[in-house]
Amino acid sequence: MEKKEIAERCPYVKKCGACHIGEKSYEEELAEKKKWVVDSIGKYCDKINDVAGMYYPYHYRNKVHAVFGRRLDKGKDEIIAGTYAEGTHTIIPIKDCLIEDAQASAIIQTVTGLVRSFGLWVYNEDTGRGLMRHVLVRKGTSTKQIMVVLVTASPEFPHKNHFVEKLRELHPEITTIVQNINGKQTTMVLGDRNKTLYGQGYIEDVLLGLRFRISPGSFYQVNSAQTQVLYKRAIQAAGLTGTETVIDAYCGIGTIGMCMHAKAGRVIGIELNEQAVKDAKANAKRNNLEHMHFVAADATEYMTHMSQKGERVDVIVMDPPRSGSTEAFVKAAASLRPGKVIYVSCNPETLGRDLGWFAGEGYIAGEAWPVDMFGFTANVEVVCSLHRKKSCPLPSGG
Ligand code: SAH
Numbered sequence: 001m002e003k004k005e006i007a008e009r010c011p012y013v014k015k016c017g018a019c020h021i022g023e024k025s026y027e028e029e030l031a032e033k034k035k036w037v038v039d040s041i042g043k044y045c046d047k048i049n050d051v052a053g054m055y056y057p058y059h060y061r062n063k064v065h066a067v068f069g070r071r072l073d074k075g076k077d078e079i080i081a082g083t084y085a086e087g088t089h090t091i092i093p094i095k096d097c098l099i100e101d102a103q104a105s106a107i108i109q110t111v112t113g114l115v116r117s118f119g120l121w122v123y124n125e126d127t128g129r130g131l132m133r134h135v136l137v138r139k140g141t142s143t144k145q146i147m148v149v150l151v152t153a154s155p156e157f158p159h160k161n162h163f164v165e166k167l168r169e170l171h172p173e174i175t176t177i178v179q180n181i182n183g184k185q186t187t188m189v190l191g192d193r194n195k196t197l198y199g200q201g202y203i204e205d206v207l208l209g210l211r212f213r214i215s216p217g218s219f220y221q222v223n224s225a226q227t228q229v230l231y232k233r234a235i236q237a238a239g240l241t242g243t244e245t246v247i248d249a250y251c252g253i254g255t256i257g258m259c260m261h262a263k264a265g266r267v268i269g270i271e272l273n274e275q276a277v278k279d280a281k282a283n284a285k286r287n288n289l290e291h292m293h294f295v296a297a298d299a300t301e302y303m304t305h306m307s308q309k310g311e312r313v314d315v316i317v318m319d320p321p322r323s324g325s326t327e328a329f330v331k332a333a334a335s336l337r338p339g340k341v342i343y344v345s346c347n348p349e350t351l352g353r354d355l356g357w358f359a360g361e362g363y364i365a366g367e368a369w370p371v372d373m374f375g376f377t378a379n380v381e382v383v384c385s386l387h388r389k390k391s392c393p394l395p396s397g398g
Contacts, residue, residue: 017086021376033380037370040348044355044365057375060223062139064104068122068132081112104137111135140205141224145175147203149216208259218276219252223373230371231259237385244314249299254280261289269294300329307335317342324350334361341386362389
């Protein structure tokens with residue numbers, strides 16, 4: 001798409017700030033992302049490959065969220081849904097986002113129309129009053145299953161059944177509708193309670209031949225096509241032979257570990273979010289993966305506990321949030337004496353810091369493979385392989 005065409009198709013680009021589409025070509029962007037990765041981790045790595053870009057860098061986001069609000073337009077007070085303009089609490093009503101899934105965007109438009117026509121109250125952040133807070137749509141790219149999550153401030157939802165009926169009538173492609181209750185004055189979108197209003201309460205997607213269940217609150221990569229490119233890299237870098245004990249730390253719903261399972265002896269997934277672990281266990285069962293175990297725990301604490309029991313592992317795969325890992329995690333990981341660590345990162349800067357900690361524990365970074373999962377935004381994913389230096393002494397107590 002040319003810059004002019006983009007400007008015509010997305011009039012919000014300057015105001016919204018969620019992406020920088022139209023500012024440069026996708027090729028220029030990939031080159032800049034590579035430079036960012038090189039600047040951040042170049043001093044630790046032997047080789048940094050070119051960024052694996054997307055085949056079609058538009059409408060790739062399988063998770064779309066909008067916040068409800070009101071605005072005065074030509075003297076008329078109307079309900080809108082959209083995204084907060086960068087760094088503000090002003091809602092920009094976005095109709096057709098170029099990076100979000102088009103079907104999900106259309107559903108959000110319909111939900112907003114229904115909120116208006118059913119006369120539902122929109123939540124007001126300042127007063128804490130009102131009902132409708134957010135709408136979240138998640139789609140399984142391969143299965144085409146679609147989940148709509150309606151986030152409300154309280155459990156009472158007037159005309160709920162009629163609302164659901166109407167929404168399903170207008171979008172028969174929706175496979176499940178969930179009400180999530182978030183009564184807290186917080187910037188977090190989801191609260192702790194979910195009520196399934198229609199369908200199973202979760203969707204499924206297929207990655208590398210395995211089927212995964214995704215609940216409203218579980219982390220799932222937003223770009224399914226590139227996730228498979230990323231995971232293939234991680235699997236290749238792990239170089240498994242069928243006998244290894246592997247830890248998948250920060251495992252979410254268990255996707256990376258399960259994709260490695262066929263090549264490993266045993267895989268242990270560690271994840272803090274209990275809803276994600278529930279999904280992970282169900283996922284292992286439905287894919288008949290017998291040597292896959294999950295624990296709901298802080299990864300550092302659990303690995304420390306394993307090490308104190310004298311356990312050792314062969315490979316640790318880790319995929320922490322944007323803030324990266326911690327020095328305590330790196331020490332706990334090293335105490336299990338893995339021959340290899342495969343670091344999957346969504347932030348080259350925290351990756352650089354963490355590679356420094358790994359170097360301190362005798363782990364040397366080799367090759368890195370950047371993968372673009374988030375076209376037209378300032379994010380890039382990197383798989384980086386590390387190995388233990390031969391001369392590396394046993395940690396104290398190890
Ligand atoms: N590997 C997964 C998820 C990565 S996102 C995937 O590819 O889909 C990072 C995950 O780390 C989130 O699910 C988050 O809940 C989890 N997490 C954050 N801090 C953690 C900790 N201290 N211990 C274990 N898991 C943690």
